[in-house]
Amino acid sequence: MQKNIGNVERIIRILVGVILLGLTYTHQIGGWGWIGLVPLITGLVSFCPVYMLFKR
DSSP: OOOOSOHHHHHHHHHHHHHHHHHHHTTSSOGGGGGGHHHHHHHHHTOOHHHHHTTO
């Protein structure tokens, strides 16, 4: 698995994921906030499978 996410985008993804999960945990937003797992995981591993599909 080759990295396809840069450092700036990686940091943004991790922050967005943590914020969404935090808001979900504190019941400020609904269950849809669990979608924050996606940017968090892709940011942590520096790989986005969607980018691979579109050859980015």
